Amino acid sequence: MMKIFYIVLLFLPLWSYAEDDLVFLHSSAAKLVIRYHPQFQSISSFPPHNVFLFETANCSYRPIPEKHLLPVRQLILAVPEQARVVINAEVGHRTFVAANQVSILSESRDSLDAALFHTGEPASETFLFKQPAVLGPSIRIRRQPVRLLWLLPVLYDPLLKGFWVNEEIIVSIEMVSQTADGLCAAPCPSTFLLSQSPAGGDIPLKPGHSPASVHLSGAKWFRMTTQEEGIYRLDYQTLLTAGLKPADLNPDYLHIYYGGGEEQSPRLDSDPPTIGEIPSHFDDRNGNFVFDSEDGLLFYAQSVSGWRYRDGRWRHVMNHYNRTNCFWLCLKEGPRKKMGLRSPSLQGFEKLPSVRVYRDRLFQENERTLVNDSGLEWMWETISQPGSRSISFAVADSATADSAYLSWRIQGLSENHHLIQLSLNDHSLSSYDLGYTLGLTSTVAFSGQILQPINRLGVKLFSQNSTIGFDWFELIYGRWLHAEEQQIFFYSTGYQGWTRFLIRGFSHQSPAIFDITYPDQVTRINWSFADSAQGLVAVVDSLDRARENRYLALTSDRFHSVADLSYVPYDLHTHLKAASQQADYLILAHPSLLGPALEKFVAHRSRCSYWSDQSDPKLMVVTTQEIYDQFSYGLVDPVAIRNFLKWCFEHWRRAPAYVLMIGAPTYDFKDHLSLGKPLLVPAYENGNSVSDDW
Structure with a gap:
């Protein structure tokens, strides 16, 4: 395999290098993970006049058509021309500032003319200011091919007419090479981090500290079941009980995944379900950035039957086979998807019309x-x-x-x-x-x-x-906007532009506010007390009448606990989907039916004398839960069983000639009649016909 040696240089045109704003979370042969904390000189307050808000340490500046100067942190990646660099950027915390709250002093702008950023024009000016990290074109420095990486602390939003101030950006940089077999990760004997000083001399720096608490050879998966809709808190003790060790609890390595929670379409040409990471928030009670005994990981969970935002309106959907929803904890290296933070300045918003009814x-x-x-x-x-x-x-x-x-x-x-x-x-x-x-x-x-x-x-x-x-x-x-038992779900129906919601009922404890319109884009929202004596909370957000946002406001004692977290001893993306799998006789059974009786049956069917050609058959027992985990991401669904068998015949090395399903179906999928009859192997129902062969 081709070897690639890469060097990271920090390009600082005016300032000497400082390590305060960049932390290197991970450094390996083919991957670099950087956490960037921009050092804003005026980030603590947003007065509306005569402040150059975006003056940022260690940055060059670039003018935009709106006449503001936006800071750009530039890194240079030294890589061979044949290597391919892939980046993934996530914003941890960000704040929105309206454009009319920012004005630039002419003397400040004049003093920065020498720092204007002109090296390596991006292919698209518009794209540059929509993404927190952008990979620039390949150029040469001292005859060495390099790729430019721009980190953007401030993004301009032309729709909202303002600026998103990114207080934390995490960038994952992976290098892959082109081989005869396709793209693969490129090894590297070591990683050097160099900065370019103003004088042009190369100053070696110590590699950033990589978290040593977790060294994973592969991802580890844990299944979680949830009952109600709400904010769930995955706490320290629950993680230890599930088998994780204290050294495993690096907040950046705890990822939450979700498969959508809905029934699958029975059409053979329909797209299979996908699982995606949803945002989470590290509830760091003591602020030391370490997962301690009092800390937890917050995430939003939909109910398996409930409200979904589709085609511009809220619709209630029913899952006929499940009472509980399924989420996944994945322990793996790399930054997790974090909840964003909308934190508009509340100065002047008391003049907005007060919304008290939704x-x-x-x-x-x-x-x-x-x-x-x-x-x-x-x-x-x-x-x-x-x-x-x-x-x-x-x-x-x-x-x-x-x-x-x-x-x-x-x-x-x-x-x-x-x-x-x-x-x-x-x-x-x-x-x-x-x-x-x-x-x-x-x-x-x-x-x-x-x-x-x-x-x-x-x-x-x-x-x-x-x-x-x-x-x-x-x-x-x-x-009326009134919290019941320290919690309220509410909507933004019909409102446009900056809007202030006034919520009563939070007299004993400060609430947390979440925008839960889309599960994969859940965002926290800052708020303020309009009247602390009466427990009146003011929530300000910029709204679009065409989109109906849904919010959840609640106190921490209304967070749900994860009662069922269990380790899954296989990878969620391979296991039954591996092309190396093979079976002549495939047995599908509910986990409750595993035991001596089934083992005796398997031993009987495995005898060569049972088969007419006296062959040595390969028998395989697969539980319905294994199928659900990989083909419906944890939810009971007869379509998952059909899709699993279809996968066997299309992808396995040897497809089964016989399939035996053990366990009777029932019409009462969710035990509505309280008869205690379990749903062992669900059959597919279409109108008045029920079948396992469809």
Whole structure:
């Protein structure tokens, strides 16, 4: 394999080198990980006038069309021309500053003219100011080929008309080489870090300290199950109980992954599910950057059935096979994906209109009645010839001056016309004539004054010899911004530009605020007390009316604990997907069925005398959990079993000639009837047909 020797030089045109802003987290033959903490001279406060905010130590400057000078930290990577350099950059903490809060003193700008950055123009000016780290073109210094790396402490946002101040940037630099077999990591005998002094002399520096607490030959995976939606805290003791050692607990090496939490499409041409890293936040209680006994790792977890933001609106989705969601802890080298921080300056925002009411959503579905022998079609209530039902539900802190919207679904269950009337708290909402076994989903608007703390939704059936099923309802209504038991989920419905939300109910403890619109982009938001005596919290954010953000505000005592963290003794990306796998006789079984009986059966089938050709067959037992881990990322799903078998026949060295599934299926996937019957091997259901062969 081709050997590559690389050198990192720090290009400082005006200042002597200082190690304070750069820390080298990892240095190996083919990888370099750098943490950059820009040293802003005015980062502690953002006064609105006469401050050169972006004056930054160890940086050159580059003008942008808006007449501001943005700092650029330049590094030079000395690599052979045949090597390929791949970088990955993440921003740990960042702050937004509106453009009208920043003005530049003319004398400050004039004094920096000599420091303007002109070396190695990037291919795209726009791209340079959208990414926190940019790899520049290849040039030569002293006849040596080098690649330029720009670290950008400040990014201009033309949409929000302001600047993102990046207080921490972590850059992973990997070098790969082109071989006959493709790209591979290039080895290097050693790593030298050199700086270029103003005088031009080369000054050797000590290599940055690489964390020695973890030396991994490969990633280690741990499965986590979560019950409710919210912020989870993976604490020190839970990690030790799962088998990690104190030396393993480097916060940068603890990555959280998520597979999406939804049922897979049964279509053969559909894309397989993907697993991706989601952001996490290191809750460092004593601020020493070490994972101690009081510390924890925070991450946001969706409920497996709940709200998802799709096509510009919030929709409630149901997972028919799972009550719990699945997340993954991956222990591996390299910086984890960190939660961003939006920290707008609160000066002057008290003049903004105060938002005290938001549009909340309530979805309720109680799967109590099995109809048509279908595991996918459960009803809350069935109503027959003629009859009525009353469904009670609670609504907290409703703002009665606002209008409200109620949606519901009703299913015809008999071959008759169904005359139906729906009411709320004895106020008639609408009437319908539903034909035969058709389904109906409808929405009606009404005055929020009808809502009460405890409400009664009435469904009345007038037709003779008629049967219908009531499935679910969804309510959208105005609600006061008031935390219940130190927690509130709220939305940004309909607001545009800078907006101030005023939240009551946090009188005992300071809350944490999270933007949870997208699970892979969860961001923390700074806040301030508008009135600490009354527990009134002000949250300021820049909003787009076309996007409806969802937020979670809660105190630390409302963080959920991870109750189930277990080590998985295989790699999540290989194992059953390895091309070297082979089997003649494949047995799929639920983990609860492993034991002496199954071992006896396997021994019997392994005898050469059992096979007509007297061959030596290869038998393989695979648990359903192994399949779910790799083909649905931990969730029960019959499509995962189908996709696993498809993978066997397309990729294994020897595909199985026989497949035996051990364990009966059931229609009651989630044990709604409380019969205690486990779902051993789920069968696929399509309409009125159920099959293992599809």
